[in-house]
Amino acid sequence: MSKNKIVLLDGNSLAYRAFFALPLLTNDTGIHTNAVYGFTMMLQNILEEEKPTHLLVAWDAGKTTFRHSTFSEYKGGRQKTPPELSEQFPYLRKLLDAYRIPQYELDQYEADDIIGTLSKTGDADGSEVIIISGDKDLTQLASDHTTVCITRKGITDLEKYTPAHIMEKYGIAPEQIIDMKGLMGDASDNIPGVPGVGEKTALKLLKEYGTVEKVYESLDAVSGKKLKENLTEHEEQAFMSKKLATIEVNAPLTISIKDLNYPGPDEDHVKAIYEELKFKTLLEKMAPQTESGPIEEIDVQIITDPEAFDPADVMAIHVEMMDENYLASDISGIGMTDGNQIVFVPFEVMMQSDKLKAWLLDEQKEKYTSDSKATFASLLRQGIEVNGLEFDLLLATYIANPSSSYTDVASVAKEFNYVEIQPDEVVYGKGAKKAMPEERILADHAGRKAQAVWKLKPILEEKLRENEQFELYRELEMPLAKILGKMESTGVKTDLGILQQIGIELSAKLSELESIIYEMAGQKFNINSPKQLGEILFEKIGLTPIKKTKTGYSTAADVLEKLESEHEIIGYILTYRQLGKLNSTYIEGLSKEIHEDGKIHTRFQQALTQTGRLSSINPNLQNIPIRLEEGRKIRAAFVPSEPGWYMFAADYSQIELRVLAHMSEDEKMIAAFREGEDIHTKTAMDVFGVDKDGVSSDMRRTAKAVNFGIVYGISDYGLSQSLNITRKEAGKFIDTYLATFPGVKRYMEDIVTQAKMNGYVVTMMNRRRYLPDITSSNFNLRSFAERTAMNTPIQGTAADIIKKAMIDMDARLKAENLQTRMLLQVHDELIFEAPENEIEKLKEIVPEVMESALTLDVPLKVEWASGLSWYETK
């Protein structure tokens, strides 16, 4: 006596069903996931509701089946499986393996036949059998012990076909389903049936005669002339159709019921796949199973005796701080683990422990960290220079995928579903409630982070090796982290007096402008409010709005410039805006950022941008004004920190276009750079077909804009905006340009194709950016991804180059025993401060090092300048 409950799933049918029932979803690496997701949802429901003891997913094997020898056009005329679905089958199979659900396919047979054969055996054993499919053909297998569930609308709504239900719905028995198909055919399988016979006629005939055979035996009695004619004429076809629709219940399977035993899922494995596919909701659903118990206890030993602690040779460490700004925050302590023991060293103990300090200093003692730059800089502030930094969780995660948003260790650990860590926000509270928790909680928190770093290291390093990104991570980003840490700690001396002086002048001009604007507007209003300003300009004064924003009229500078001739208030507003920006962001903003040491310490975000560039925060020193003289004066406040020293600045000339020339292998562009031509003039010469003297300033300006556009992933609209011309004219320029530089054209096409194939693009140093939208059916999303595909390898390679230059430069300064300090990086520019007697040396070595950071098919060119302030380095 068997109490088995056997569930048989029609894999292909359900995958199709899921695929078409759900919109095309993609995860962050561009893999479509809707079919896998939908399938999983169905599976979850079935497992929950039916609680099967035995389970099987049956698949169709290949293209041909024994049915094709009967009828070669069987299932003919079907649309090809969409590639977006095909690519999901491997994941589906992997997921089912993780669930430990048996899967089976058999050459020459369809999933139906596998299901049919097993259901008959199960049925005969007295087991309860449940069949799940999207294909109504299967209903022929229904019996007292076998229920056939067919998907209705959506993905989880199933219609249960028992013999009684079939009788109620069609008035026939399950065995008669094949007779019905024989008569009416099945368009989806390309089974012909008898012309003119649909469901209604087929059922009428079967209710009267029972089977196809009986119908033909009593053909004379059938009423209806046309019907009789059709039946007579297509007798052979009717029998063949019945045969085609009949599911084989004696297929030569190499498995039996006992092989279908379902032991339940391998949860860790399932989770890992959910992680990979980014099934957030399914993951959360799983979470209660693991979180239902108390969070796994970890034993963190708090070190109290500075003499009693001997760190191991290799340890994961996490410097715990309350504030995210490690340049300003106090350290509360260090969580450490060697993979076995977890300890927490409170700050005061650390500072007293000569053993620990010596360990941190020792190059031979390996440290794995969550963020090596923060670790380095925060300890440097305490006079401890850390060496032997061997792993950086933040950088490893970022290199593997720059779109991964790393906020704290908890977020990464959660991403990889590893160690349970509370978000910092939960431990410390947020906003006004932010406070230092008691030491026990802090120790536990820091300990867990160290443990996560320890456990995640092998996983991430394997991933980086797999992607051939280990070198980028280990030889470029990690050494750079330390250099950036040094730069941040060094800071830039800022003369508050100069800022204040400029501030006074600005304030005077601003209040003057303010009165003029109020006068002209005939009322007071907040000029800084786009809403109020829009009302004044477009309603009160009655100017014509050119552009709208989501919330109202656009008052952006490019719009106002077009209106400048319409009303003299516009000019004053533009000036007011410009000066207001300088005052609030740069004078007031920067003044607040000057530390007690008279310096500004920006932080470089090394794991943020999607292209590999750095960014600068608190404050941003990468956007200090330069284009307009009024703003440029701000740079006079950035001065050397030692008396008698100078500022020294060096920037790459046209680095992105040089990278483009190299990557596209465009002969003309390469030649232009090799000959040392002015690239925009040369472009103008080639595009407009004139000689050097024939290039007007307007032509050069146009060529320059087109060059920029090319780097950004050009569009006619974008170029038309930047040149203030029509789209058509812009389009013409682009066509001419691409015809002139065929290599560039080919590069742009190739890179988009590559992005579509791989789902990502790479820089010269193998930095990746995933572009899931590149296959989107949404024009805007796709176009954006295409432009990004064109721009990222260029911008990213330029970023690779300057990063390499920074590492080389740091080494060179050390090798030459110079006192010069690297202070800032502004994407294509490095800023140093140096004693006067080293300036001559810098003029020689800085260009040399920067120009040889990476060898391209075109030379890299560096320009430099020095002076008594940043303003003077021009």
Next chain:
DNA sequence: TTAATCACG
């Protein structure tokens, strides 16, 4: 918290 604006490469 979001949108608009504007500073940089």
Next chain:
DNA sequence: ACGTACGTGATTAAT
């Protein structure tokens, strides 16, 4: 036909 140039961060107003 679709609506945009690529990558950032800070400030302000308004919700």
